[in-house]
Amino acid sequence: MSHVLAIPDTVPGPRPRWAGLPEILSMRRDYLGHMKRLQQRYGDVVHQRLLGLDDYNFFHPAQVRELLIASHDGMIRWERATQVFADAHGQSVLVAEGPAWQRQRKLLQPGFSPQRVQGFVPLMVAASRQALDRAAPAAGDPADIDFEQLMTLLTMDVILRTLFSADGATPSAASEEAAWAVHELGRVAMGEMYVPVSAPLWAPWKRGKRLALRSLDALIRGHIARRRAVRAAMRGADAPPEDLLALLMSLRDEDGRELGDTALRDECMTAFLAGHETSAAALTWLGWCLAAHPDAQRQAIEEVDGVLSGRVPEAADLTRLPWLSLCIKESLRLHPPAPALFSRQAATELRIGGLTLRPGAMLRITPGVMQRDPRWFEEPDAFRPERFDPACGHPEIPRGAWMPFGAGPRVCLGSHFALTEITLVAAMLLQRFRLAPVPGAAPPEPVLNITLRPKQPLQLRLLPR
Numbered sequence: 001m002s003h004v005l006a007i008p009d010t011v012p013g014p015r016p017r018w019a020g021l022p023e024i025l026s027m028r029r030d031y032l033g034h035m036k037r038l039q040q041r042y043g044d045v046v047h048q049r050l051l052g053l054d055d056y057n058f059f060h061p062a063q064v065r066e067l068l069i070a071s072h073d074g075m076i077r078w079e080r081a082t083q084v085f086a087d088a089h090g091q092s093v094l095v096a097e098g099p100a101w102q103r104q105r106k107l108l109q110p111g112f113s114p115q116r117v118q119g120f121v122p123l124m125v126a127a128s129r130q131a132l133d134r135a136a137p138a139a140g141d142p143a144d145i146d147f148e149q150l151m152t153l154l155t156m157d158v159i160l161r162t163l164f165s166a167d168g169a170t171p172s173a174a175s176e177e178a179a180w181a182v183h184e185l186g187r188v189a190m191g192e193m194y195v196p197v198s199a200p201l202w203a204p205w206k207r208g209k210r211l212a213l214r215s216l217d218a219l220i221r222g223h224i225a226r227r228r229a230v231r232a233a234m235r236g237a238d239a240p241p242e243d244l245l246a247l248l249m250s251l252r253d254e255d256g257r258e259l260g261d262t263a264l265r266d267e268c269m270t271a272f273l274a275g276h277e278t279s280a281a282a283l284t285w286l287g288w289c290l291a292a293h294p295d296a297q298r299q300a301i302e303e304v305d306g307v308l309s310g311r312v313p314e315a316a317d318l319t320r321l322p323w324l325s326l327c328i329k330e331s332l333r334l335h336p337p338a339p340a341l342f343s344r345q346a347a348t349e350l351r352i353g354g355l356t357l358r359p360g361a362m363l364r365i366t367p368g369v370m371q372r373d374p375r376w377f378e379e380p381d382a383f384r385p386e387r388f389d390p391a392c393g394h395p396e397i398p399r400g401a402w403m404p405f406g407a408g409p410r411v412c413l414g415s416h417f418a419l420t421e422i423t424l425v426a427a428m429l430l431q432r433f434r435l436a437p438v439p440g441a442a443p444p445e446p447v448l449n450i451t452l453r454p455k456q457p458l459q460l461r462l463l464p465r
Contacts, residue, residue, distance in 0.1 A: 011056065011355065013038070013047035020050035028194045031340050031448050035059075035366040045355065055362040056355075061376070061400030063353050064365050067344070068408035074350050078343035078362060084192045087201075088185050088213060088273065090266030093413065103253070108267065108413060111247040117417050118315040119242065120162045124421050125312050127157040128428045136432065140464045144438050147460040148453070151283040151425075152179050152276075158421055159276040163268060164223040165243045178219055181212035182277050186450040188212075220268045224261060244271055271414075278337040279418050281451045283425055284458055285335035286328060288444055290426075291435035291460050293383050300324045301430045301465075313427045318420060321427060326385035328422055329402075334383065336404040337451045339368025367403050368452070376401040436461040 014023060026034045035057065038046045044060040058064055067075070076097050086095050093104040110116060131154040137143035156175055160166040188209045192198050201210055227245055248267055251259055259267070290297040303323045318325075343364050350357040357363070372380040376397050377387065386392040405412035412418070429435075437443075438461050444454035 011045055011047040012042040013049075014042075016049040019052070020048060020055075023048050024050055024194050028191065032366070032368045032446075035340065035364075035369050036372075039369055045353075050362070053360065053362050054358070055364065056357065057364045057366065058352075059366065059370055059373070061370065061398045064370070064403070065400040065407065066352055067363060067365065068406070068410070071350050071352065072408050072410070074346060074348045075344040075363065076347045078345050081193060081343055084189050084198065087189075087198075087209075088216070089270045090262065092266040092270040094270045094274070104267075105409075105413070107251045108248075111244050112413050112417055114416055116247075117420050120417070121313075121315045121420065121424065123161040124158050124424045125428070127154060127161055128425050129312065131157060132428060132432055135462065137462060137464060142436075142461055142463045144459055144461050146457050147287050147435075147462075148280075148284045148458040149179075151287065152280040154425065155276050155280040155283065155421065158279070159272055161243075162417075163244045163271055163275070164227070165245075166223065174219070177215050181215040182273060183449070183453075184208050184212040185216075185273075186277065190449045216269065216272070217265070220265050220272065221261070224264050224268065244268075274412075275414055275417065277451050279421050281335075281337040281453055282328075282332060282418065282422050284454065285337075285452070286331040286422065286426060287429075287435055287460055288437075288454075288458060289331045289334065289383050290327065290430075291437050292443070294434075294436070296327055296383065296385060297430070297435060300327055300426075301434070304427050304430045308427065308431065310431070313424050315420075317427070318423050321423065322389075323385065324423060324426060324430075326388050328419070328426065329388050330383055330385040332404040333371045333377070333402055334381075335446060335452055336367050336371060338404070338406075339371075339452050340364075340366045340448060368448075370400075371402055371404075373401065432465060434463040434465060436463060 023034070038048075038057055039059045044058070045063065046057040046059075048055040048057070058067060077095070082095050082097075089095050091100070093101060093108055096104050131150065135145060135150050153175060156179060160175075188206075199206060201213075223245065227249065231249075245264075245268060248259060248264055253259075290300065300323055303321055307317055307320045343362065346357045346359050346361040346363065348359055350361075371377070374380045376395075378384075378394060384394075387394040388397070400407060405415040405418075438459045441459060444456070444458050446452050447455040
């Protein structure tokens with residue numbers, strides 16, 4: 001199968017009508033379904049005319065790499081998306097563009113280096129142990145639990161420990177409120193993407209968003225204020241915690257100035273939201289994939305038992321669990337936490353595969369469609385972890401066909417953190433339990449609200465080992 005795509009001079013797509021409102025409404029109802037239908041009907045490069053904008057969708061790995069890597073400097077984030085995200089993230093590295101983004105990315109990179117992440121492994125292990133202790137059924141009996149909530153609160157504990165050195169070992173009303181706030185912001189943001197301007201925050205129907213922003217802002221600013229107070233009281237007497245907040249507070253710009261409270265708040269908010277929500281989604285879907293495929297789960301359990309022999313995992317063990325890593329990779333293929341909204345706008349004239357894109361053109365990439373393309377993945381809807389093992393005989397998967405963390409200069413800053421966390425949590429989970437679907441329950445239905453989650457909270461049966 002050729003991995004090269006020639007783009008025709010005239011890009012196919014739906015006939016423009018009513019300023020593209022039918023397409024916008026279809027995207028709002030079922031974004032991933034709409035994009036899949038576009039690709040199936042029109043091919044790998046599809047043009048839509050939406051509210052006066054030329055909107056190009058790219059579904060071929062060759063063009064995706066060209067867009068995100070070779071043409072990166074000629075693009076900016078879609079303006080509407082940055083407006084929506086800025087409501088929660090402020091001007092963090094997620095939202096910033098140009099020199100400001102380059103400066104912030106360079107400053108933050110050391111905080112997510114493999115060496116730094118390795119230092120967080122004991123915190124991840126502690127959070128996992130306490131969450132799984134709480135989840136253990138009484139008297140060793142099987143129990144049906146809200147697995148999604150378990151993973152959501154566990155990953156929140158991890159990010160609170162690694163970001164603020166806060167112990168979220170016991171779920172509280174505050175942590176449950178924060179979990180609700182994260183979900184609410186994603187749900188509201190998904191709808192706001194499809195209107196030119198958001199209603200003011202004081203509008204009566206924005207009450208949920210107001211409460212969510214207020215809750216998360218109080219959480220983040222409260223931790224920053226407490227850390228500043230502790231530092232002032234200590235006056236250098238003791239070493240500060242080696243967490244991400246300490247790293248952020250140690251950063252200095254070109255003039256030697258430290259980050260102000262607003263800049264600290266923005267970067268902490270992005271680390272909190274991105275570091276918690278995407279890992280929770282990934283672990284939720286991994287739990288379902290393993291529960292629904294007992295043979296793959298059995299092989300993962302045998303591997304974990306053989307490598308760990310009952311002890312807690314360490315950083316050095318991560319590379320010694322190849323089958324579990326393949327299961328994680330396949331789960332991320334089927335259910336990427338961020339399956340869409342990799343939207344850019346051309347800032348200058350761009351040439352992609354021979355196609356000329358004018359400034360202002362919208363460029364969309366949808367990993368959730370690409371990662372189920374039968375040209376690159378045999379039996380694309382099946383859970384087959386071995387497909388990523390070069391020795392299994394599966395056809396070569398082209399670079400760019402699997403990209404749950406993005407690609408190019410704006411690849412997810414926390415990808416190593418996420419994979420480390422997911423692997424550790426999964427290993428400790430499988431040490432204690434076998435997972436099974438709840439008898440009679442329907443398979444979870446994915447729904448996109450910025451991240452991909454089950455439409456209904458995922459219930460799984462835990463069987464103590």
